[in-house]
Amino acid sequence: MTERIILTGHTKGIGAEVCKLLAASKKYDVVGIARSQSPIAGIRQFACDLSNSLETQKLCEQLKSENPKYLIVNAGANSIKPAESYSIQEIEHIYQLNLVSPAMLIRACLPALLRNEGHIIVLGSFSALEVRRWNNYYGSAKAGLHHLTKNLFEQYRKQNLRVTLIVPDIVSSDFYAQQEFQPDPSPQYSISPAEVAQLVFDLVEKKTDYVPTEIVIRPQMFKLDRK
Ligand SMILES: NC(=O)c1ccc[n+]([C@@H]2O[C@H](COP(=O)([O-])OP(=O)(O)OC[C@H]3O[C@@H](n4cnc5c(N)ncnc54)[C@H](OP(=O)(O)O)[C@@H]3O)[C@@H](O)[C@H]2O)c1
Numbered sequence: 001m002t003e004r005i006i007l008t009g010h011t012k013g014i015g016a017e018v019c020k021l022l023a024a025s026k027k028y029d030v031v032g033i034a035r036s037q038s039p040i041a042g043i044r045q046f047a048c049d050l051s052n053s054l055e056t057q058k059l060c061e062q063l064k065s066e067n068p069k070y071l072i073v074n075a076g077a078n079s080i081k082p083a084e085s086y087s088i089q090e091i092e093h094i095y096q097l098n099l100v101s102p103a104m105l106i107r108a109c110l111p112a113l114l115r116n117e118g119h120i121i122v123l124g125s126f127s128a129l130e131v132r133r134w135n136n137y138y139g140s141a142k143a144g145l146h147h148l149t150k151n152l153f154e155q156y157r158k159q160n161l162r163v164t165l166i167v168p169d170i171v172s173s174d175f176y177a178q179q180e181f182q183p184d185p186s187p188q189y190s191i192s193p194a195e196v197a198q199l200v201f202d203l204v205e206k207k208t209d210y211v212p213t214e215i216v217i218r219p220q221m222f223k224l225d226r227k
Pocket residue numbers: 008009010011012013014015016033034035036037048049050051052073074075076077097123124125126127167168169170171172173174175176193
């Protein structure tokens with residue numbers, strides 16, 4: 001039977017590159033979740049704003065019958081600015097999108113993932129590891145997501161659930177489209193979405209006996225330019 005993969009944030013950046021690789025392989029039944037639609041043929045898509053709790057709850061009900069083998073938790077966003085500049089709504093949005101919705105989606109898919117001895121692959125962030133100026137709500141939301149991801153492996157490893165946390169530093173993607181800052185796209189200073197996607201694809205394709213529980217990837221140099 002074709003293995004089903006649920007992928008959030010499949011329309012841009014890392015997720016779009018993962019989606020391309022999965023679709024090109026023609027080996028998987030891919031279900032993409034984002035607010036917009038992807039032009040990639042041969043996948044099924046659910047439109048959902050994952051920063052909205054009610055929309056995400058409805059989606060979770062729909063996903064219960066999807067029976068995935070893989071859940072790739074990739075959708076995420078941030079706006080880089082000082083903590084006092086955020087509205088209450090922006091703070092809610094950041095935690096909902098980067099922590100609460102991932103937890104809800106994982107919960108909805110867990111019975112199937114356990115039944116199928118599946119694999120949860122989570123896109124965390126280097127922002128969760130470093131305590132740095134302006135790295136406030138997003139960094140702490142991702143830190144919560146890291147903790148949850150590691151907890152799931154400890155809890156379900158005996159049931160053969162695989163859980164992998166990927167922790168990228170600067171990736172040159174649409175993530176910075178609305179930001180005051182942007183990465184230098186040269187490979188010395190930022191990772192390309194295609195490179196991260198290849199890593200995700202390899203995790204799906206090449207099942208090792210060991211579980212890579214945490215993979216940190218960083219460019220050689222650090223630089224973010226003010227636009
Ligand atoms: N770029 C970096 O430097 C970097 C570094 C570390 C970690 N990460 C993490 O890597 C993951 C992918 O980021 P990326 O760089 O590929 O970003 P991206 O190019 O901005 O793509 C983000 C994806 O998430 C979806 N998304 C955003 N907000 C959403 C919402 N409210 N509801 C549903 N879907 C939403 C977007 O789809 P729609 O717009 O169609 O909804 C898009 O497909 C994120 O979790 C991010 O936190 C990125």
